[in-house]
Amino acid sequence: MFDRYKDVLMHLSEYSHNVFRKGYFSWLLNQCKGWGTFSYALLTFNFVLQVISLVQSISQAPLQSIIAFIGGNLSVACVIGISNRSGIQGWAGAISAICIATTGFMAGNFATAWEQIGYLLFLDLFCILDPKWNNDIQAEKFESWVEWLKYLIFFGAAWAVIYFIFSMTSDPRVFLDSLNLAMAITGSLLELNRKREQYYVWTISSVFTIALWTQTMLQGDGNFALIFSYSIFFLNDMYAFFSKHGWFKSTNE
Template sequence: MFNRYVDVLSNLPEYSKNVFRSNYFSWLLNQCKGWGKFSYGLLFFNFILQVFSLIQSFQVAPLQSILSFIGGNLSVACVIGISNRSGIQGWAGALSAICIASVGFMAGNFATAWEQIGYLLFLDIFCILDPKWNDNIQAEKFENAREWIYYISFFAVAWGIIYYIFSMTSDPRVFLDSLNLAMAITGSLLELNRKREQYFVWTISSVFTIALWIQTMLQGDGNFALIFSYGVFFLNDMYAFFSSRGWFKTTI
């Protein structure tokens, strides 16, 4: 399960050469080429929405607005990069995680902030060091109903523990906030085990994250930026479910 982590950490000097090379930035730029029209359309659509959010909220909370704008754009670039198996996903994910975590701490969504830090430490950094991190991955279906029970039970226990921990903080939205972190941990476990059913978790997670940031905005602690970006995630999920090249018609 953790072989890729062990490999990168054991050979860190060698993997660091993937970053410290003369043509690295031109290589990164080329990673943004050759995507499908739908991917570029989502990027542009999200950018327009993010500009609207920035204009709408800048005078009230300039720093949070700028961080949300950057995080909202880069997080969508990361997800679309993953869909296109692009090496840009590492940097886009890392920078967006820093921005969204900062916004999460400012808004009091502490569980969501730590979720982003987890992505940064255990996914984005490794994707940067190893551009082929997601290559040659074959997704597997659950073999029986017991696997559903196992992961649902894991989610329930994780949510209970996370809710208890963050209920001792000043988190004003601990129900949805802890729910999102528990779903992220469950989805990550499914991803580590290369289970195709992870995509149900990520799609449902997008819906609850949208609900969290809507509640955050209504309570005066946020803006439209992350609502828009997670809405785009959901559109991307729907495309992946139902397109001819989607998750359930091909392997990943």
Template sequence: MFERYHDVLTHLPEYSKNVFRKGYFAWLWKQCQGWGAFSYALLAFNFILQIISLIQSFGQTPIASLLSFIGGNLSVACVLGISNRSGIQGWAGAISALAIASTGFMAGNYATAWEQIGYLIFLDLFCILDPKWNDDIQVEKFESALEWVKYIIFFLVTWGIVYWLFSMTNDPRVFLDSLNLAMAITGSLLELNRKREQYFVWTISSVFTIALWTQTMLQGDGNFALIFSYSIFFLNDMYAFFSKRGWFRLEERV
């Protein structure tokens, strides 16, 4: 389950040579090429929406608006990079995680902020160190309904613990905030185990995250930026479900 982490950590000096090597930035730029037309369309559409959000909110909360703008654009680039198996996902994910975490702390969405820090430590940094992190992915299906039951129980227990922990803070949206973190942990566990059913969790998570940032905006602690970006995630999830090139159908080609 943890073989890739063990390999990178035990050979860290070797993997560190993958960063800023000769031609590294040219390689990163190449990683942004050859994506599907749908991915480029989503990237451009999201950028336009992020510009609108930045203009609308900058006068009131300039720092939060800039952080949301950076996080909103790069998080979408990261997710689309993952969909296209692109090495750009590491840096895009790391920078967006820092921006969204900062936005989350400023808005009082503490669980969401720590969710981003978790992505940074356990996913983005390893993607940066190992450019082949997503190579040779073998997607598996649940073998029985019992697996659904196990993961649902895991989610409920995790949500209960997370809710209890963050209810001791001044998080103004602890219900949705803790729900999103619990779903992220469950989705990450499914992803770690290469389960196809992770896409159900990520899709539902996108919906609840949109609800969280909508509530945050209505209560005066946010703007449209992350609502837009997570809406793009939802569209990308739909692509994963229904497109023959989507990761949801990856098992048909392995």
């Protein structure tokens, strides 16, 4: 389960050459080429929505609006990069995680902020150091309902602990905030174990995250930026469910 992490950490100086090498930035730029029409359409659609959000909110909260604008665009670029097996996902994910975590702390959504820090430390940095992180992934599906039960119990326990911890903070939306972090941890565990059922978790997580940032906006602590970006995630999940090349059409995708 943790072989990739171990390999990168044990050979850190070797993997650092993947970043500090001649032509690295040209290589990164080329990673944004050759994506499907649907991917470019989502990226463009999200950018238009992010501009609308920025214009709508910048006069009330300029710093938060700009940070959310950057995070909203790069988070979608990261997810689309993952869908296209693109090496850009590491940097896009890392910078967006910093932006969304900052926005989360500013809005009081502390669990969501720590969720992004977790992505930065345990996913994005490793994707930067090892651009082939997602290569040769063999997805598996649950063999019985017992596996569903195990992960449901794990999710329930994680949510209870997270809710207890963040209820001791000033988090104004602790119910939804802790729920999102518990779902993210469960989804990440499914991802580490290469289970296809993770897509159910990520899709449901997108819905609850949209609800969280909608509540945040209505209470005056946020704007449309992250509502828009997580709505794009949801569309991307729907594509993964129903397209002929989607997640459930092949165990190798």
